[in-house]
Amino acid sequence: MQKERICSATDIPDNGMKTYEIKGVKVLVANAGECFYAYQGLCPHQDVCLDEGYFDGSVLTCHQHLWQWDIRTGEAMGLAEAPLEKYEVEVSDGELFVVQSSALKAVEMLKDVSAATLSRLEQLAKREEYDEGAVVYEVNDPTDDLYVLESGRVEFTIGREDRTRLAGFMLRKGEVFGWAALLEQSPRRIAKAICHEKSVLLRIDGGAMLEVLEADPASGLVVMRRLSELIARHMSGPQNG
Ligand code: FES
Structure with missing residues (x-):
């Protein structure tokens, strides 16, 4: 199991999201109000950065063709035809880490x-x-x-x-x-x-x-x-x- 630091928890505002590059892979980190989630940074439909879309604290929307996902699970909603790849997030001493299992x-x-x-x-x-x-x-x-x-x-x-x-x-x-x-x-x-x-x-x-x-x-x-x-x-x- 690999654990990589992403950023400080305070770097991402409530209901906000940012993309980080972790070992060459784009990872989207979203703050759903005390809970942090990490997903693939690019839309599974086409190569569009998901942080250019919309996030209301519970639903993530790609601005390009409006595919949507449940931020807690990454499951597809509405028009979306594919789920998001999810990464486990750990919070330790105010720092966020992404944990990749085998x-x-x-x-x-x-x-x-x-x-x-x-x-x-x-x-x-x-x-x-x-x-x-x-x-x-x-x-x-x-x-x-x-x-x-x-x-x-x-x-x-x-x-x-x-x-x-x-x-x-x-x-x-x-x-x-x-x-x-x-x-x-x-x-x-x-x-x-x-x-x-x-x-x-x-x-x-x-x-x-x-x-x-x-x-x-x-x-x-x-x-x-x-x-x-x-x-x-x-x-x-x-x-x-
Ligand atoms: S590129 Fe994201 S929904 Fe089409």
Whole structure:
């Protein structure tokens, strides 16, 4: 778990909000009257700074297309089609800190995996920082590793050379990509993954992960079920494997 100082509590007025850059990631901090909340700094719709929007102490509104969120939870309201990524905030001696837990705990595919297996997977995960525009993998690269997005944003293009196009979606914290590393029949990437902003990824060797799962068949079954659901979803939509 990582803890980073943001600012003093008095830096943000009641019903006010400010954006800070924490290790290259924009974080919006809102003061809802004695309670502080921290969220992704950019609107999940388009790259608009949320601190240019409106905040009435309970609802945050992006000024661009009026998507709204409940400030206590980050859940979408009204027109909004996606929730906000939330960060835990700690207040200590009048100072605000953002606390980032392991992204693996937020991975849907790993929910219900035993604590021991999750711990082994955390040991396998290599934390890597990527600059904006950095390419994580290209079409036709080997599918050795899978990735979990810890912070930042990753987008995908499909196609080759001058005939590429955006896959049309971006990932959020805790989402897995490059999951072809868990499939024996998919040795090559079919999409290109690019960091849309400075991002932190957990990289996990696919073969080593399979060995951990084989040692805990109950957890392995859960992961494989979730993986098959993920594949089914992507076969009828964008691909990021
Ligand atoms: S950019 Fe924020 S709602 Fe469209």
